[in-house]
Amino acid sequence: xxxxxxxxxxxxxxxxxxxxxxxxxxxxxxxxxxxxxxxxxxxxxxxxxxxxxxxxxxxxxxxxxxxxxxxxxxxxxxxxxxxxxxxxxxxxxxxxxxxxxxxxxxxxxxxxxxxxxxxxxxxxxxxxxxxxxxxxxxxxxxxxxxxxxxxxxxxxxxxxxxxxxxxxxxxxxxxxxxxxxxxxxxxxxxxxxxxxxxxxxxxxxxxxxxxxxxxxxxxxxxxxxxxxxxxxxxxxxxxxxxxxxxxxxxxxxxxxxxxxxxxxxxxxxxxxxxxxxxxxxxxxxxxxxxxxxxxxxxxxxxxxxxxxxxxxxxxxxxxxxxxxxxxxxxxxxxxxxxxxxxxxxxxxxxxxxxxxxxxxxxxxxxxxxxxxxxxxxxxxxxxxxxxxxxxxxxxxxxxxxxxxxxxxxxxxxxxxxxxxxxxxxxxxxxxxxxxxxxxxxxxxxxxxxxxxxxxxxxxxxxxxxxxxxxxxxxxxxxxxxxxxxxxxxxxxxxxxxxxxxxxxxxxxxxxxxxxxxxxxxxxxxxxxxxxxxxxxxxxxxxxxxxxxxxxxxxxxxxxxxxxxxxxxxxxxxxxxxxxxxxxxxxxxxxxxxxxxxxxxxxxxxxxxxxxxxxxxxxxxxxxxxxxxxxxxxxxxxxxxxxxxx
Amino acid sequence: xxxxxxxxxxxxxxxxxxxxxxxxxxxxxxxxxxxxxxxxxxxxxxxxxxxxxxxxxxxxxxxxxxxxxxxxxxxxxxxxxxxxxxxxxxxxxxxxxxxxxxxxxxxxxxxxxxxxxxxxxxxxxxxxxxxxxxxxxxxxxxxxxxxxxxxxxxxxxxxxxxxxxxxxxxxxxxxxxxxxxxxxxxxxxxxxxxxxxxxxxxxxxxxxxxxxxxxxxxxxxxxxxxxxxxxxxxxxxxxxxxxxxxxxxxxxxx
Numbered sequence: 001x002x003x004x005x006x007x008x009x010x011x012x013x014x015x016x017x018x019x020x021x022x023x024x025x026x027x028x029x030x031x032x033x034x035x036x037x038x039x040x041x042x043x044x045x046x047x048x049x050x051x052x053x054x055x056x057x058x059x060x061x062x063x064x065x066x067x068x069x070x071x072x073x074x075x076x077x078x079x080x081x082x083x084x085x086x087x088x089x090x091x092x093x094x095x096x097x098x099x100x101x102x103x104x105x106x107x108x109x110x111x112x113x114x115x116x117x118x119x120x121x122x123x124x125x126x127x128x129x130x131x132x133x134x135x136x137x138x139x140x141x142x143x144x145x146x147x148x149x150x151x152x153x154x155x156x157x158x159x160x161x162x163x164x165x166x167x168x169x170x171x172x173x174x175x176x177x178x179x180x181x182x183x184x185x186x187x188x189x190x191x192x193x194x195x196x197x198x199x200x201x202x203x204x205x206x207x208x209x210x211x212x213x214x215x216x217x218x219x220x221x222x223x224x225x226x227x228x229x230x231x232x233x234x235x236x237x238x239x240x241x242x243x244x245x246x247x248x249x250x251x252x253x254x255x256x257x258x259x260x261x262x263x264x265x266x267x268x269x270x271x272x273x274x275x276x277x278x279x280x281x282x283x284x285x286x287x288x289x290x291x292x293x294x295x296x297x298x299x300x301x302x303x304x305x306x307x308x309x310x311x312x313x314x315x316x317x318x319x320x321x322x323x324x325x326x327x328x329x330x331x332x333x334x335x336x337x338x339x340x341x342x343x344x345x346x347x348x349x350x351x352x353x354x355x356x357x358x359x360x361x362x363x364x365x366x367x368x369x370x371x372x373x374x375x376x377x378x379x380x381x382x383x384x385x386x387x388x389x390x391x392x393x394x395x396x397x398x399x400x401x402x403x404x405x406x407x408x409x410x411x412x413x414x415x416x417x418x419x420x421x422x423x424x425x426x427x428x429x430x431x432x433x434x435x436x437x438x439x440x441x442x443x444x445x446x447x448x449x450x451x452x453x454x455x456x457x458x459x460x461x462x463x464x465x466x467x468x469x470x471x472x473x474x475x476x477x478x479x480x481x482x483x484x485x486x487x488x489x490x491x492x493x494x495x496x497x498x499x500x501x502x503x504x505x506x507x508x509x510x511x512x513x514x515x516x517x518x519x520x521x522x523x524x525x526x527x528x529x530x531x532x533x534x535x536x537x538x539x540x541x542x543x544x545x546x547x548x549x550x551x552x553x554x555x556x557x558x559x560x561x562x563x564x565x566x567x568x569x570x571x572x573x574x575x576x577x578x579x580x581x582x583x584x585x586x587x588x589x590x591x592x593x594x595x596x597x598x599x600x601x602x603x604x605x606x607x608x609x610x611x612x613x614x615x616x617x618x619x620x621x622x623x624x625x626x627x628x629x630x631x632x633x634x635x636x637x638x639x640x641x642x643x644x645x
Numbered sequence: 646x647x648x649x650x651x652x653x654x655x656x657x658x659x660x661x662x663x664x665x666x667x668x669x670x671x672x673x674x675x676x677x678x679x680x681x682x683x684x685x686x687x688x689x690x691x692x693x694x695x696x697x698x699x700x701x702x703x704x705x706x707x708x709x710x711x712x713x714x715x716x717x718x719x720x721x722x723x724x725x726x727x728x729x730x731x732x733x734x735x736x737x738x739x740x741x742x743x744x745x746x747x748x749x750x751x752x753x754x755x756x757x758x759x760x761x762x763x764x765x766x767x768x769x770x771x772x773x774x775x776x777x778x779x780x781x782x783x784x785x786x787x788x789x790x791x792x793x794x795x796x797x798x799x800x801x802x803x804x805x806x807x808x809x810x811x812x813x814x815x816x817x818x819x820x821x822x823x824x825x826x827x828x829x830x831x832x833x834x835x836x837x838x839x840x841x842x843x844x845x846x847x848x849x850x851x852x853x854x855x856x857x858x859x860x861x862x863x864x865x866x867x868x869x870x871x872x873x874x875x876x877x878x879x880x881x882x883x884x885x886x887x888x889x890x891x892x893x894x895x896x897x898x899x
Contacts, residue, residue, distance in 0.1 A: 059779040074700060075766050077806055078708040094786070130782070137782035139775045139835045141799040148789025166799060172707055173802055180774035187770035195763065218755055247702040281675040286683055287704045388706065391723070391730045392677075457779045505690050507683070551690045556657070557698055557756045560690060 002624055003534070003579050010615060010630035015119035015419040020636055021101070024123040027419065028462055032469035039064035042468055043227040045212055047199045047254050049076030051171070051449060052432025053233025054178035055456030061185035063461060065468075068225055069182070069191055070214060072198045072249055072562075077179040080235060080247040081452060084171025085292035085385070086155060087163035088135075088449040090128040095152060099160040101125045106637050108447060111157040111337055112412075112440020113589035113605065114639040115267070115613075117632065119419055120437045124447075127454040132164055134457055138177040142166050154297055155445040157337040157644075163446040168292050168385045174449055178456070198562065199254045200493075201486045202230065202261045202428070205476050209258075209428035211483055213490045217562060220555040222494070224478035224487050228468055229427045231460065232258060236411035236433040238271065240570045240577065241522070242514025244408035245277060245290040251566035252573050255415050255434050263423040264416035264615035264628060266436035268573065269581035272443055272590050273523050274409030275341035278392055278402075279361040288407040289392055291364070292385055293445040296334045298369035298378065299402070301325050301341070303362050307352035313363055313401050324348055332644040339442045339590045339603070340644060342406035346523050347601065349405075356403045365401035406523060410448060412439040412590065413580075416615040416630075420463035421455060424615075429464055431455035436613070441589025494554045497564045502547035506563045509544045513537065513567070513574060521578050526594040530582040534575055541571040576616060576625060583627065586610045598641070607639050646672040646733060649741040650685065652697055655754050662754065664743070674734035678721065679704060679711065681733055682744075699758040706730040706870060709805030712812065713758055714745040719809035719868040727807065727870045747808050749817035751855040762808050764854035765822060772846030773826040775835050794832045801828040803871040813868035816857030821865040823851050824881035825873045831884060841888035848885055 016026040034042065042065050046057040049071040057069040071079060091104040104125040109116060132150070136142065143151040143165050155163040166173040185191040196217040203211035203224060211226035234254035238244040259265045276291045302321045309316065324344060326333045336344075345362050348354065355361050370378050375398060379386070386397050393403070414436040415423050421437070422429050432452040439447065476483070520526075520533035544567070552558040587596040587603035588610070596604045613630040647670045655662030669685050676684075679701050686696035702710040706727040713728045715721035721731045736742065744758065752760040790798075802825070810821035827844055830836030836843070852858075859878055866875045 055779070062778040073702055073708070073710060074762060075806065077766070077769075078702055078710050080703060080708070083703045083705055083707050092785070130780075133782040133785045134777070134779060136785040136788075137775065137777040137835055139798075139830050139833050141795055141802045141829060141833065143799075144790055144792050144795040146792050148791055148795075149786055166802075169707065169803060172805075173799075176802065180769060181777070181779075183766060183770040184774045184776065186766070193766075195766075245705075247708060248704060249702050282673055284673055284676045284680045284684065286677070286680050289705045387725070388730065391706075391726055391732065394675075394732070394734060461779070503691070505687050507687060549690055551693070552695055557759065559698055560686075560696055 004583065004624045004627050007617060007626040007628050010628050013117065013418045013630065015117070020118055020122045023119050024126055031462055031466035034465050034469045036064050040066065042066065043068060044229050044231060044464065045225060045227040046070070046231045046233060047212065048079060048233035048235060048434070049179070049182065050079035050081035050233060050235055050432060051175055051178060051452030052456040053231070054079065054175065054182050055453050056231055056233060056431060056460050057191055058178060058181035058185050059457055059461045060464070061190035067185070067191040068194065068227060070194045070197045070199060072196065072217060074195055076182055076193060076195060077176060079175060080250055081175045081449070082172045083247065084449055085168045085290065086294040087153065087165035087170045087446040088131065088174065089155065089162050089444070089446040090132045090164060090450065091125055091162060092129055092132060094150060095161045097160045099162050103160065104128060104162065107158050108438070108444060109440070109637040110642060111442060111444040113442050113603065113642055114440065114607070114611070114634060114637070115588050115632065116438055116440030118634060118636055123459065124438050124451060124454050127458045128450050130458060131450065131453045135174055135177050138181060140166065140173045140177045153294060154335060156293055156296065156335045156341070157444040165294065168294070168382060171449060174453065178453070199234070200257065200490045200565065202258045203483050203486045204261055204425065205480060205482050208426045208473065210476055213486050215490070218557050220553070220558065222487060222490055224483045226476055226478060226483065228471060228473055229429065229464060231429045231431060231464070232415065232434050233431045233456065234434050236414065237573055238408045238411050240513070240574050241408040241517045242510050243280065243285060243288050243518070245274060245288050248287060251569065253566055253569045255430070256569040256573055258415060258423070258425070258428060260618050261425070262618070263425050263428060264617055265413070265576060266416035266613050266615045267413035267580065268577045268616065269521065269584060269591050270412035270441050270589065271408060272338055272410040272412060273342040273406045275338055275345055275406050276364060276404045277407035278389065279356055279358060279405040289388065290407070290409060291389060291402065291404060293338070295364060295382060295385065298381070299334065299364040299366050300368060301334055301362055301364055303348045303353040303355060313355070322348070322353070329644045336644045337442060337444060342523055343592060345406055361403040361405045363401035364404045366397065367401070370398065410443055412436065412441060412443055416613070420466065421460055422463065422467065427467060429460055431460050441591055493565070494561065497548070497550050497561060497568065498554060500545060500548050500550070502549045504547045504549060506548060506550065506560060506567050509540065509548060510563070510567045510570070512540060513570060516540070517574055517577070521581050524592050524594050525581045527582060530578045533578045537571060537574050537578065544568065544571060579625065580614055580616065584610055584614065602641070605641070611639070646674060646736070646738040648672055648736065651741060651743045653745040654697070654757055657756055658753055672733050674732065676733045677704065677729060678715070678731040678733065679729050697758065698756045701729055704729040707805060709807040712747050712760070712807045712809060714747065714812060716743050719747070719812045720870055724867065725870055725872055747812035749811045749856070751817060751819065752808060752811060764856065765806050765808065765819070767854055768819065768823055768847050768850045769826065771850035772839065772843035775830060776839060777835070788834050790833060798829045798832040801825045801873060801877055804873055805871060807870065809868045809870060810865035811856065813864040814857065815862050815864065816860060818859045819851050819854070819856035820859035820878050820881065821869065821873055823847050824877035827884060828877040828880045831880065840884060841891055844881065844884040844888050
């Protein structure tokens with residue numbers, strides 16, 4: 001059977017015409033407004049309370065809408081944005097080092113390997129400066145210079161210092177800023193907060209998104225919540241690989257359920273493998289821990305020149321070391337973008353030059369920086385990261401070089417959205433990592449925080465008004481037949497999972513699925529591997545529904561049931577990821593096809609055939625998905641082979 | 646390593662709860678504490694038993710979701726470390742380990758080791774913010790902040806809201822949590838306009854939530870995985886005194 005069919009191309013992304021630097025201004029002016037008295041009568045559901053969802057919920061409530069917010073954690077403050085370490089990009093040019101909105105735009109389009117939309121990226125760069133102002137006003141304690149002004153540092157893929165940071169906890173501080181703004185609105189009664197609730201279905205009424213079905217994770221109660229519009233800010237799907245830097249609860253269910261209801265899923269194969277994570281230590285491993293990219297400002301990456309060199313790093317002399325990033329990419333050195341650094345690490349390990357007990361690791365060495373700046377300066381910059389490394393590995397990175405290896409970290413793909421961040425389902429908006437829009441085939445460091453907050457604070461609150469202003473929509477409640485049907489579907493699925501009562505745990509299936517994905521749809525993909533993966537995923541999914549064992553009942557706090565539902569959706573997503581990766585017969589950014597590389601092993605794009613967004617439409621279980629292509633046009637940044645040499 | 650775990654099992658808020666003993670074998674010293682519990686739960690599920698419910702999410706010590714009393718210590722024996730970052734190399738082969746939920750009247754048990762910490766959110770909602778609606782911010786460099794103040798504000802802002810301070814306190818007080826947010830915002834120029842209404846709003850919410858009072862027992866800071874200093878509570882007290890002396894309007898945000 002064919003794996004997919006091709007449908008109509010996507011002709012219009014709703015981006016205004018005209019010069020790229022005027023498009024957002026044009027859109028803001030042309031977007032319809034809702035007058036403040038009417039906003040009070042409108043309800044918006046926001047799923048997820050990370051940087052995108054938290055900032056959107058707070059901002060919509062400030063504007064006067066009634067907001068219902070949902071998160072699976074016990075508090076909105078715990079969303080996984082909190083774990084972002086390194087920083088947030090903004091085109092402030094405080095360093096006077098040649099930065100500008102246009103340069104941030106250019107770097108991001110190039111960094112994404114020419115697979116993102118110019119209009120969206122330019123808007124992101126424009127809004128970046130407002131984000132810093134907003135966060136400072138909230139009391140976010142960014143790092144500062146002695147004169148009291150904000151400090152910045154370098155990040156991968158850029159030659160300017162435009163990354164604002166709060167030690168190694170930038171995500172935490174930005175999220176707490178958004179969370180506090182959200183709590184203020186909760187206190188004022190403008191936001192109804194539902195923590196420990198998980199969205200399990202989208203409700204469509206007359207083709208519009210009008211509500212969601214949620215499960216109260218404490219009581220197990222399943223209920224339907226209705227609204228005038230639904231915003232998904234539920235994050236990425238990196239946990240399809242089982243081992244990733246995502247939090248254990250991160251999942252694809254909210255977006256996948258919307259996909260099954262008709263929302264296109266765009267570029268699912270674009271996943272980011274982060275080069276600097278702590279290597280896997282054994283089979284018990286439940287997650288991977290990132291070491292911030294900012295460490296590459298001062299750390300030097302190396303492996304021994306000789307294969308199988310088992311000596312301790314301190315016994316390997318300077319002339320016996322290969323600082324391979326500095327050697328291959330002299331102009332960017334250790335600060336090449338993530339996709340490039342990850343693949344280079346994989347290559348040297350494949351050559352047999354990896355280090356550590358598993359040989360799947362490279363050194364990140366601070367000896368030079370400690371010699372140059374002193375231990376105190378390194379402690380001030382990276383102290384918490386060094387401590388974290390030591391707690392996990394039992395090794396002191398001030399004395400012994402860190403060992404790092406790439407790990408799944410972020411997903412550039414997500415639900416397809418237009419320029420207004422609206423999916424192809426009217427009334428369904430998707431923001432932050434959950435959408436696909438701004439990073440192309442590779443995200444630059446410190447750009448996820450920028451995009452999440454740009455979407456939540458500034459873009460969505462403007463564009464959603466345009467949709468809501470087209471109302472008023474017919475009033476519907478949970479007794480509407482479509483709502484009842486969605487709820488019944490959820491109840492049936494929960495019962496099906498509980499009824500299997502097999503002999504394998506959810507985690508054992510998830511782990512095996514993750515291994516298939518890492519092997520065949522990870523850092524390097526090939527046609528044969530992807531075809532094999534698709535067969536294996538289908539077989540394993542079948543096994544899952546016959547053999548999974550979920551303990552307990554649906555009417556209680558049941559973490560094994562929660563996981564089962566998420567893993568069931570990961571199975572379906574995994575197959576689509578492989579199909580997307582298989583159909584894209586080129587290499588770009590994080591998507592590296594073994595068959596498509598330059599003579600020196602770099603990603604070889606095929607702009608003639610693949611300069612498009614692949615937006616997938618769900619048809620039926622087991623049925624072929626339909627591919628809709630959105631052509632990408634480059635008027636300002638001319639596609640070239642990315643070079644960081 | 647072979648270990649004996651004694652774990653608090655409680656079906657729900659109404660259940661009385663009890664310690665149950667589980668032997669766990671073949672524990673690797675490289676496992677994290679939560680990975681060791683994962684191993685136990687996999688075994689319980691396959692045996693048809695109810696796995697142990699415990700909160701966790703990021704497993705890298707920043708989300709604040711995990712929280713276990715391990716041998717009577719909040720987050721276990723290693724200083725400055727959350728339960729998720731605690732590794733089994735901190736324990737000895739053959740050891741018996743007691744695992745309990747946070748015990749505090751403001752944190753009722755939901756199930757097994759899971760507690761309800763929503764009282765912390767209510768404290769923040771009562772004033773733990775700067776009123777700065779989106780779009781209203783001035784240019785970031787219009788107000789310089791002395792580096793020492795910015796750094797000290799950051800130190801307090803590092804709180805992850807896990808609740809270890811409450812669990813460690815003999816009074817079940819949430820003062821370290823409350824003081825950490827107050828200190829962060831009172832050290833920054835942006836936090837000044839609401840400084841005194843904030844302290845009253847947050848302390849009132851703290852008391853209403855059923856947390857105990859602070860008697861300077863000093864147990865909180867050593868238990869805090871982020872090392873929030875005890876002198877933040879001194880700052881809270883000074884601001885609270887000043888606020889009550891001023892007779893400040895008690896409505897946060899006004």
